[in-house]
Every structure is written in C-alpha cells, then in structure tokens.
Amino acid sequence: MVAVxxxxxRKDFLRRDATRTxxxxxxxxxxALEGVSFTVERGECVAILGQNGSGKSTxxxxxxxxxxxxxxxxxxFGYDVFKEPRAVQRLVNRVSVEASxxxxxxxxxxxxxxxxxxxxGPSETKTKIPEILGRVGFPSDxxxxxxxxLSRGMQQKVALARALLTSPVLLLLDEPTTGLDPRxxxxxxxxxxxxxxxxxxxxxxxxxxxxxxxxxxxxxxxxDRGKLIALAPSDELKEMYDxxxxxxxxxxxxxxxxxxxxxxxERGVFA
Amino acid sequence: MSTMPGPxxxxxxxxxxxxxxxxxxxxxxxxxxxxxxWELAFFIWSLANSLTIVFIAKGVEATGGQINLEQAQTSxxxxxxxxxxxxxxxxxxxxxxxWERWEGTIEYTFMAPLxxxxxxxxxxxxxxxxxxxxxxxxxxxxxxxxSIHFHNADFFSALLILAIASVSFIGIGMMTAVLPxxxxxxxxxxGFIAQGVLLVxxxxxxxxxxxxxxxxxxxxxSPATYALRGIRSAILEHASVVAVxxxxxxxxxxxxxxxxxxxxxxxxxxxxxxxxxKLKRSG
Numbered sequence: 001m002v003a004v005x006x007x008x009x010r011k012d013f014l015r016r017d018a019t020r021t022x023x024x025x026x027x028x029x030x031x032a033l034e035g036v037s038f039t040v041e042r043g044e045c046v047a048i049l050g051q052n053g054s055g056k057s058t059x060x061x062x063x064x065x066x067x068x069x070x071x072x073x074x075x076x077f078g079y080d081v082f083k084e085p086r087a088v089q090r091l092v093n094r095v096s097v098e099a100s101x102x103x104x105x106x107x108x109x110x111x112x113x114x115x116x117x118x119x120x121g122p123s124e125t126k127t128k129i130p131e132i133l134g135r136v137g138f139p140s141d142x143x144x145x146x147x148x149x150l151s152r153g154m155q156q157k158v159a160l161a162r163a164l165l166t167s168p169v170l171l172l173l174d175e176p177t178t179g180l181d182p183r184x185x186x187x188x189x190x191x192x193x194x195x196x197x198x199x200x201x202x203x204x205x206x207x208x209x210x211x212x213x214x215x216x217x218x219x220x221x222x223x224d225r226g227k228l229i230a231l232a233p234s235d236e237l238k239e240m241y242d243x244x245x246x247x248x249x250x251x252x253x254x255x256x257x258x259x260x261x262x263x264x265x266e267r268g269v270f271a
Numbered sequence: 272m273s274t275m276p277g278p279x280x281x282x283x284x285x286x287x288x289x290x291x292x293x294x295x296x297x298x299x300x301x302x303x304x305x306x307x308x309w310e311l312a313f314f315i316w317s318l319a320n321s322l323t324i325v326f327i328a329k330g331v332e333a334t335g336g337q338i339n340l341e342q343a344q345t346s347x348x349x350x351x352x353x354x355x356x357x358x359x360x361x362x363x364x365x366x367x368x369x370w371e372r373w374e375g376t377i378e379y380t381f382m383a384p385l386x387x388x389x390x391x392x393x394x395x396x397x398x399x400x401x402x403x404x405x406x407x408x409x410x411x412x413x414x415x416x417x418s419i420h421f422h423n424a425d426f427f428s429a430l431l432i433l434a435i436a437s438v439s440f441i442g443i444g445m446m447t448a449v450l451p452x453x454x455x456x457x458x459x460x461x462g463f464i465a466q467g468v469l470l471v472x473x474x475x476x477x478x479x480x481x482x483x484x485x486x487x488x489x490x491x492x493s494p495a496t497y498a499l500r501g502i503r504s505a506i507l508e509h510a511s512v513v514a515v516x517x518x519x520x521x522x523x524x525x526x527x528x529x530x531x532x533x534x535x536x537x538x539x540x541x542x543x544x545x546x547x548x549k550l551k552r553s554g
Contacts, residue, residue: 013547014547058548061378061548061551065382065545066378066381066382066550066551067545067546067548067550068542068545068546086384086386089382089383089384090384092382094382096378098375098552100376100378100552101376102301102302102376103374104305104306105298105302105305109301113301114379114383115294116290116293116294116297117294117385118287118383118384119284119286119290120290121286121290162379
C-alpha cells in the first residue's frame with residue numbers, strides 16, 4: 001500500500017531582487033522544489049539527504065499541509081494533501097529540528113494541549129501522557145517542570161512523545177537529531193526504530209546526517225537544489241555512483257561535498 | 272481515494288471539535304497560571320490607566336466645571352473598563368498567531384486537525400471569560416476607590432449587552448488576529464491601531480454627538496458605540512433590556528456579520544500565508 005505519493009511537486013517562493021534597492025524592488029519566483037516525484041510504501045522509512053536550502057524542509061512543510069503547492073500533486077494514504085488537508089492532518093505528525101513548545105508550560109501541559117487538537121479528552125490523556133513519557137525515557141518526576149528548564153535532548157524526547165501521542169501513520173522527521181549530544185542522539189534514533197517496529201508507522205526522515213540516513217532508512221533520496229536526483233537503498237546508491245560511502249555517492253551525484261555549503265544564497269532561506 | 276488506515280484516526284466528530292475547543296481554553300488558562308505575576312503587573316497597568324481617566328471628572332470639578340461628579344465618574348469608568356475589556360479580547364485573539372509564532376509552536380498548531388473556526392472561537396471564548404473577570408475586578412476596585420454607588424444600576428442589562436457585544440468584538444478580533452500571519456513583525460501593533468480607531472469613533476469618554484459628521488457615520492457600524500451607550504444607560508439610568516433594545520438589535524446585526532467576516536478574513540490570511548511560506552516560526 002502506498003503511504004505517500006508525490007508527483008511532479010513544485011513550490012516557488014517570491015523573493016525581492018537583491019541587486020536593487022528602494023521601495024519598489026521587483027520580486028521574482030525562486031523554485032524551492034522542482035518536479036519532485038517519489039512514493040513511500042506503508043511501513044517504509046525513506047531518508048532524504050540534502051544540504052541547507054536543498055528543499056527538505058519545504059517538502060516536509062508541504063506534506064504537513066503548512067504550504068500550498070505551485071504545481072504537481074501529493075497524496076497521503078490516498079488523500080490529496082492540498083484538497084483534503086483535514087483528512088491528511090489526522091494521519092500525519094512531525095518532529096522538527098526545533099522542539100518548539102510553550103516554554104513556561106510543563107511537558108504534561110504541552111502534550112495535553114497538542115492531544116486535544118487530535119480529539120483526545122482528559123480521561124484519555126491522563127493515562128496516555130505518563131505512559132508515553134515513560135516510553136521515551138522522560139523522568140516522571142519532571143513532568144510538571146516548565147519546558148524551559150529541560151535540556152535540549154530532553155525537549156526532543158518530549159517532541160517525539162508529542163508526535164507519537166496522536167498515533168500518526170505517517171511521521172515526518174525533519175532533522176530530529178541535529179544539535180543533540182551523542183547520547184541523546186542515540187536514544188532518539190533507537191526510539192525512532194522502536195516507533196517503526198511497534199506502530200507500523202511510515203517515516204519520511206529529512207536529515208543532514210549520512211550515518212543516520214543509512215542506519216534508519218530503507219531507501220535514501222538525494223535532494224539537491226530542489227530536485228530529487230536519486231532515490232534508492234543506500235547500497236544501490238553507492239553502486240550507482242561507484243562510491244564506497246554515502247558521502248562519496250552524494251558528491252558524485254551533486255558535484256559537491258556534503259559538508260560544503262551551497263553558495264546559492266537565494267536558496268538558503270528555504271532551509 | 273484509498274482505504275483509510277485506521278478508523279480511530281479518521282473519526283471526525285463534534286466531540287473532537289469540542290475537545291479541541293477545550294484544549295484552546297485550557298492552554299490559555301495554563302499560560303495565565305504560569306505568568307501569574309505578569310498578570311498582576313498588567314492589572315496594575317490597567318488600573319493606573321483607568322484611574323487617570325476617572326480622575327478627569329474630579330479635575331473638571333476642581334477647576335470650576337459644573338458637572339454631576341458621580342455620574343461623570345461612572346460614565347468615564349464605564350468607558351475605561353470597556354476600553355480595557357476590548358483590549359483584552361483583541362490581544363488574546365491576536366495572540367492566536369503571535370504567541371504561537373514566538374514560542375515556535377505555530378506549525379504544530381496549524382497542522383493539527385482542528386477547524387480554524389473552532390480554534391478561533393476557543394480563543395474568543397477564553398478572551399471573553401478572562402476579560403469579564405478582569406474587567407469586573409477593575410470596575411469594582413475603582414468604584415470602591417472613588418466611593419461610587421450604583422443605586423440605579425441594572426447590572427443584568429449591562430452584562431447582557433456586554434455578552435452580545437462580545438460576539439462582534441470576537442468577530443473583529445478574528446480580523447485583527449490574521450495580521451501577525453501576514454506581517455510577523457508589525458501585525459500585532461496593527462491590532463492595537465484597529466482597537467484605537469474603533470474606540471475613538473465609539474464615544475468611549477464622550478458622547479458620539481461631539482464627533483464630526485463623518486466620524487459619527489463610522490460610529491454607526493462600530494459595536495462599541497452601542498455597547499458603551501447601552502451599558503451607560505443600564506448602569507446610570509436603570510434601563511431594562513427592553514429599554515436598551517435600540518442598542519441591542521444593532522449589536523445582534525453587527526455580530527451576525529462580524530463573526531463570519533472575521534472567519535473568512537482569517538481563512539484568507541491563512542491561505543496567503545501558506546502560499547508565501549509565512550506559516551512558520553521565523554515568519
């Protein structure tokens with residue numbers, strides 16, 4: 001069964017002409033995604049690799065119903081992302097690079113707020129929130145503490161709990177381990193594996209981390225300057241580009257080293 | 272259209288929407304609790320502002336003006352409290368976007384399966400509950416400080432008018448709530464401008480009759496005009512619901528128009544934000 005089907009997806013943003021000054025600077029369309037097509041099978045984990053500004057976050061935000069497309073189609077379990085957003089929203093949740101919570105509110109209060117939007121009443125969240133916080137390894141004695149007092153790793157665990165609380169069948173992970181210390185990173189990665197095994201969730205993982213992509217995903221895609229230039233299991237990718245490592249494959253596919261910054265400044269804003 | 276992955280996740284119902292509405296109210300209550308000391312500070316600010324206004328009546332008398340002091344003080348107090356109430360309603364509704372963007376939660380909230388109308392009504396409902404409590408407290412404290420008595424007051428009529436006017440205030444608040452979505456940096460301030468314009472034409476501290484003709488014309492479409500006039504009649508002249516009907520029916524008409532217009536405006540702003548990539552934490 002196809003979980004995600006994206007066909008010829010395009011998203012442009014209007015940008016002011018940086019070479020001109022004054023009040024009436026011209027605007028022009030800059031493509032953030034161009035003709036992106038792929039499918040993800042139910043239960044599959046697909047990683048999308050790309051540099052800053054490659055369009056990874058734009059792709060996640062399109063599938064999250066936070067952006068409207070300028071061309072092409074995207075479906076989640078058969079529902080049109082742009083025409084039937086409510087149906088899609090019930091199936092999807094996400095974890096981003098920034099944990100993003102009401103900082104003064106506790107983890108329990110933040111999770112309750114998120115859960116209400118998905119139709120979970122107090123009787124349900126009363127048992128489910130402690131259970132899910134326990135599963136992500138969050139200490140129960142800190143559940144009443146304001147989020148601002150928690151470490152970044154701890155906040156990211158609560159972000160995973162928030163995503164999982166609503167039982168999404170499609171989980172969008174946008175650099176979920178960026179900026180975490182090695183131990184927290186490992187814990188989050190282990191939990192992603194567990195989610196997949198226990199919940200039969202489909203995962204789209206956008207990441208900078210080549211090892212993470214190889215470790216967690218069934219297939220790896222390379223998104224470069226808004227174009228998906230390859231999508232295959234990591235071994236096939238390496239074979240395809242006659243490379244020893246995923247990093248070499250990335251270099252061969254894009255003509256740039258993975259760590260090298262994209263000098264197309266205009267694209268930086270899409271990250 | 273393919274088969275649905277699970278019946279539980281696909282169940283859309285009135286119960287779901289009501290739980291979502293509760294979530295919005297609950298979250299605002301959590302924030303009030305967590306920012307309790309700030310709430311006290313803002314109350315003192317409202318109190319200082321309102322006192323400044325009510326002292327004007329004493330000032331007029333002290334400089335030889337012939338006025339009915341208690342009536343003038345009550346009239347100014349009503350103006351100051353309604354100004355404060357409207358400020359609370361607009362501010363909370365504008366925070367629908369502004370606060371979420373500041374905390375970075377906006378993307379999670381706007382990708383959740385809750386009708387935007389329910390989301391906004393939840394914000395409006397909390398604004399009215401919170402606004403009524405704070406305004407009643409403000410009204411009482413100032414009345415006690417100035418020893419104002421309300422022998423002729425019909426508080427039932429006054430509260431009914433406030434409740435009906437609140438529907439219109441929520442509708443207009445929804446229109447201003449969209450501004451931070453379009454302009455993350457200046458949108459919230461534009462909400463204050465809308466509040467100021469609304470009150471200058473509505474006779475907040477003076478009768479509408481003193482305004483120039485063109486302003487009087489605008490005052491006819493402002494719900495605050497009818498709210499202020501009706502509440503003043505109820506409190507100063509013991510006007511019953513029947514007696515203030517001339518102020519109630521325009522409020523009902525404006526409310527019926529303002530809420531759908533507010534929802535439509537917000538929705539249009541949301542579509543604009545989704546097209547231009549503004550529905551995100553950094554704007």
